Amino acid sequence: xxxxxxxxxxxxxxxxxxxxxxxxxxxxxxxxxxxxxxxxxxxxxxxxxxxxxxxxxxxxxxxxxxxxxxxxxxxxxxxxxxxxxxxxxxxxxxxxxxxxxxxxxxxxxxxxxxxxxxxxxxxxxxxxxxxxxxxxxxxxxxxxxxxxxxxxxxxxxxxxxxxxxxxxxxxxxxxxxxxxxxxxxxxx
Amino acid sequence: xxxxxxxxxxxxxxxxxxxxxxxxxxxxxxxxxxxxxxxxxxxxxxxxxxxxxxxxxxxxxxxxxxxxxxxxxxxxxxxxxxxxxxxxxxxxxxxxxxxxxxxxxxxxxxxxxxxxxxxxxxxxxxxxxxxxxxxxxxxxxxxxxxxxxxxxxxxxxxxxxxxxxxxxxxxxxxxxxxxxxxxxxxxxxxxxxxxxxxxxxxxxxxxxxxxxxx
Numbered sequence: 477x478x479x480x481x482x483x484x485x486x487x488x489x490x491x492x493x494x495x496x497x498x499x500x501x502x503x504x505x506x507x508x509x510x511x512x513x514x515x516x517x518x519x520x521x522x523x524x525x526x527x528x529x530x531x532x533x534x535x536x537x538x539x540x541x542x543x544x545x546x547x548x549x550x551x552x553x554x555x556x557x558x559x560x561x562x563x564x565x566x567x568x569x570x571x572x573x574x575x576x577x578x579x580x581x582x583x584x585x586x587x588x589x590x591x592x593x594x595x596x597x598x599x600x601x602x603x604x605x606x607x608x609x610x611x612x613x614x615x616x617x618x619x620x621x622x623x624x625x626x627x628x629x630x631x632x633x634x635x636x637x638x639x640x641x642x643x644x645x646x647x648x649x650x651x652x653x654x655x656x657x658x659x660x661x662x663x664x
Numbered sequence: 665x666x667x668x669x670x671x672x673x674x675x676x677x678x679x680x681x682x683x684x685x686x687x688x689x690x691x692x693x694x695x696x697x698x699x700x701x702x703x704x705x706x707x708x709x710x711x712x713x714x715x716x717x718x719x720x721x722x723x724x725x726x727x728x729x730x731x732x733x734x735x736x737x738x739x740x741x742x743x744x745x746x747x748x749x750x751x752x753x754x755x756x757x758x759x760x761x762x763x764x765x766x767x768x769x770x771x772x773x774x775x776x777x778x779x780x781x782x783x784x785x786x787x788x789x790x791x792x793x794x795x796x797x798x799x800x801x802x803x804x805x806x807x808x809x810x811x812x813x814x815x816x817x818x819x820x821x822x823x824x825x826x827x828x829x830x831x832x833x834x835x836x837x838x839x840x841x842x843x844x845x846x847x848x849x850x851x852x853x854x855x856x857x858x859x860x861x862x863x864x865x866x867x868x869x870x871x872x873x874x875x876x877x878x
Contacts, residue, residue, distance in 0.1 A: 485735070487727065487732070491739060491743070495743075498746065498750075499750070503753060506754065509758070510757050513756070513760040565768070588764075589767070590767065590768040591768075597768070
């Protein structure tokens with residue numbers, strides 16, 4: 477018994493199972509609260525993402541949740557798209573603000589990321605995110621390493637090409653998805 | 665079964681100053697350098713480390729007779745990772761802003777050597793009560809170390825303490841404007857400068873004391 481695999485490893489197996497169960501309990505107990513915090517964070521960001529917006533409300537178009545950004549009179553002034561994708565270390569969640577006609581980006585905000593501190597996590601900095609503001613959406617955005625020279629180019633964070641690429645990719649995908657969802661809705 | 669080791673009281677006091685994790689053992693340098701530009705961040709980190717350290721020490725101490733020598737590090741890591749994940753989820757649920765501000769540094773507590781060192785040195789060899797006092801002492805020492813660095817950095821960098829305006833400045837307002845807050849203190853170099861100077865001061869005090877005794 478002492479020298480079998482089970483004899484050696486039973487404690488590790490037992491601990492793994494009970495820790496797994498404990499974590500599942502914690503996750504299912506706290507997740508609604510965490511999601512609620514994220515929602516509040518999202519709603520609170522809408523005025524910063526779409527110029528002139530005062531608030532917004534969630535709506536499901538196609539199969540995706542988007543936020544209609546509204547000004548103080550309740551008129552729609554733009555869209556805020558929650559989107560996420562794989563970054564370098566973990567999932568990156570972000571919000572993209574676009575104008576009502578989906579022609580320009582009006583803002584970008586990183587909700588959650590666990591990129592490398594000092595390199596990849598610089599994607600949250602204002603200076604980098606500000607590059608996205610006012611970019612036309614006619615073409616997909618591309619990432620460049622040198623200073624951006626064309627309207628559809630975004631300069632990556634030095635030393636964090638993968639993180640920067642993920643953000644650009646997530647933004648492109650989110651905008652494309654909104655177009656698909658909107659045209660699907662229009663034809664109905 | 666207990667081998668003779670330091671008593672609970674010795675463990676507790678040892679962690680705070682004589683064996684301070686930051687200044688004497690030079691462990692846990694990642695959070696020490698990364699989250700000490702504000703007192704709020706530093707104290708949240710200290711609290712999370714205390715939770716993880718106390719829980720891990722209790723559990724490891726309870727199962728210490730079952731541990732196989734060649735699997736012990738695996739069990740330590742598994743235990744620590746579990747409690748860190750609980751702490752991380754808890755912060756995301758109840759202290760969302762702080763959790764966002766600390767970002768990856770909370771999950772990174774898993775690799776904080778202070779904790780695995782205490783599991784190895786104390787909890788896997790001594791009883792539960794000793795393990796708890798060891799964990800509390802070490803985390804108080806860790807918190808004290810973080811607080812000392814964060815105090816210097818936040819006061820010089822932002823002119824505040826715990827986010828509160830102090831009502832006075834270390835550097836007079838009449839000084840040129842770009843002197844009044846030292847941005848370098850908020851940025852990573854400020855952490856290295858502060859830690860280096862404070863560690864030098866601690867060593868200098870310790871040395872001049874031991875000279876007096878001799």
